[in-house]
Amino acid sequence: MSPIALGAILAIILPVSYLVWSVAATDRVAIRNIQANLGQRARNAAPQTLSLEFSAFTRKVTPVRYVTWLDKQLAALGRPKEWPLERLLAVKPLLALGAGLLGLFYFFASPEPSRFAILLAAIAFGYFAPDLLIRTNAEKRRDKIRQELPNTLDQMLISVQAGLGFEAAMARTAQNGAGPLADEMTRTLQDMQVGRSRKEAYLAMSDRVDVPDLRSFLRAIVQADAYGIAIAKVLKVQAHEMRMKRRQRAEEHAMKIPVKILFPLIFFIFPTLFIILLGPAVMNIIAAFS
Template sequence: MYAVVALGAALALALWAVFSTAGASARQVRDNLSRGFSAEIAAVGGSTRPTLGTLHRLTTPKGVARLDRLHALAGRPAAWPLSRLLAAKPLLAGVGLLLGVLLLAGNASGRMLALVIVVTAVAYFVPDLLLYSRGIERQRAIGLELPDTLDQMLIAVEAGLGFESAMSRAGENGKGPLAEELQRTLGDMRVGVPRKDAYLAMEERTNVPDLRNFTRAVVQADAYGISISSVLRTQAAEMRMKRRQRAEEQAMKIPVKIVVPLMLLILPVLLLMIMGPVVLNAMEQF
């Protein structure tokens, strides 16, 4: 019993070491932007959490690559850098194992042992699941924002602005993940990244089919000298049509989704209301 308590205290302390500095990365980014990143600052930042570097080695290289991909699709939240997520995975698994051991101590059986294994595995993959969910929401938001953003860029281009200036205007005036991606792409180009590579990097970070088609159309227009306004007009019209088709498809699925709750919740009540008096009258007569 004392060993379980000691293990729980150690895991709680380790979790506090990881989760208590959720805002440290954002503060460090702001400090680096204002003062300039230096080797001394990096050394201090790396030495304050030596435990994180030890814990993240427990994840396989394939697991690190998969988590890094999910982290990129989720927009790389500043409060949760990859190192902290890698450290949280074994800690959460340890918490799940501790809870499983406590349950197993009260009821030792094969079924309970299987439950302990499942709880530990689920706890280990909690960061992956959270990043996956956030990435899906982010991709959906980008897909919804894209047609309106292209309309804004088309208006700016037809008013005489260049394509990058129109993209900068859309990124500054817009809100959400798409505006952030546009600003990041422009920032990459300002620091010397080739235009094509910057667009392809944005495509890789978002993994949205409509945005992928748009970036490839822009790359081809830039390579072959096609008018960018015609590309924007065509892409905006096509994406509006796709958005309308997706809305119609979702509307057509509603009757099918209603069938199950109708049969399980509403239909039994209706049958009870209709057949109840009949059954009561029959019972009184017989």
């Protein structure tokens, strides 16, 4: 057997053996005692226990900075209930294992160095594919928040001018709205209800969402609250500024369109037009001189 094939086998078998040994090395006597004492209820909970143990194991072997980055991306995504951090950390090695097995079958069909590189790339893709998906969806959510912010500030300004307080205006706007910004405002109000200060709740929302426009607005609110500035005036100024920024972003995107269509225009549209317009004339000239 070639060294490349042997290395591929070891690259798959050793991590799998280590994971199986880690799960099998748990205290099965204690698990059997719990099952005997609790009966069917414990038997139903046993797979969940193993899943939690595997999640805890994957969290221990994953670098702390990487776990922190994943947690921040999930926070920017709104922390979906279907994909908590522990489940994500448990699924990533399984996806890498599945992709590695497929790559191993492809490698064994014809052991070559190029196929071994494809095997390693498949393992890396299986492990980091959820990160790409989460980051893409988090960026889309930030774009939605950035687009919703000016209209939301206008609604809050109307509520404040009608006599409501800032938190009451935020609650009214979140209740009547639908979208990621309304969800974040609801969560911020819940943080204040459980005992968090206004400043801490607003700054936590700023760090969680990570949108520069929203961060600027929340910092202005914190400073207005600290110095006793009228909230209605701050809302009016911020709403006007957010509308101006949204208009500037739209104009910027519009100015980029000619540059973006230049490549397909030169390499796809112009050649087709030249063929249609000049093709018959060229054929007639060739026929005349032949």
